[in-house]
Amino acid sequence: MTNYTEKLRNSGLRPTKQRLQICEVLFDTEKTFHFTINELEQKIKDKTNNKISLATVYNTVHAFEKKGYLKQIPINSDQTYFDTNVTDHHHFYDLNEEKLIDLENSDVGPISIKRKINGKKIKSVEVLVKLED
Amino acid sequence: MTNYTEKLRNSGLRPTKQRLQICEVLFDTEKTFHFTINELEQKIKDKTNNKISLATVYNTVHAFEKKGYLKQIPINSDQTYFDTNVTDHHHFYDLNEEKLIDLENSDVGPISIKRKINGKKIKSVEVLVKLED
DNA sequence: ACACTTATTTAGAATCATTATAAACTACGA
DNA sequence: TCGTAGTTTATAATGATTCTAAATAAGTGT
Secondary structure, three states: OOOOOHHHOOOOOOOHHHHHHHHHHOOOOOOOOOOOOHHHHHHHHHHOOOOOOOOHHHHHHHHHHHHHEEEOOOOOOOEEEEEOOOOEEEEEEEEOOOOEEEHHHEEEEEOEEOEEEEEEEEEEEEEEEEOOO | OOOOOHHHHOOOOOOOOHHHHHHHHHOOOOOEEOOOOHHHHHHHHHHHOOOOHHHHHHHHHHOOOOOOOOEEOOOOOOOOOEEEEOOEEEEEEEEOOEEEEEEOOHHHHOOOEOOOOOOOOEEEEEEEEEEEE
């Protein structure tokens, strides 16, 4: 159980009850994980017996994303997927089961990007490997 | 001006007026391009002075995708992006301008995926390089 | 060309994720 | 404790996408 109050305050976010609870659900875990907003809402209900408004869940997730505590996973789905693993890493996407699987950085060889765009710098390089049966 | 009638028939799709017009807009071009459904609808209006129902545009795009004439670009956006370039290739995504830019295969070094999932085979490997100012 | 079956198109309704609204509430510094 | 700015909330609004069911067009056999 980490103390998230400081972490939030340091990023200019007030440590409200709701945000602290969401922090626990998101970050008090051994492993990082992927989720949609709806899955997160369910997890919160399960873990805290405490309903947080859907609007707040959206607000908080977006605030955390902006601060770099979460990131969106670029994938075509009707729902947006987020990842608590904010390090640069890659994914398998199982097309048949519609499931995302993290790849370790050591699972993918180095990637060299040879082209440059003037005035732009590379923020991230992510690989999506689609799998089928 | 290619003849798309055969192409459609060969894939089990009836060559209707609407589908042929959409083919012209999508494939009668020097270069491949990216589009959303709304952009495509606009392009059709501009090029053919002929309104095609939005439902038909959706149906057709999905049919073409299933047949492999189009593919979705995995990116987090409120609208789905499609690409007329169906070869395996990579993208820059300019975060500031929210614009996609194709990368040539020669712009990216070879990518080795070292991990395997039992019973699954790799369908595609795509890199998304996010750019910022 | 005709009749018949099946695919396709269409407008409009329905769905569903996400965002906006605006009123009530809360954190926090003075 | 007060005041203010930030948050939460229920609910409404938005907007992309899908569904529906009726009208139309294409393909097939005669």
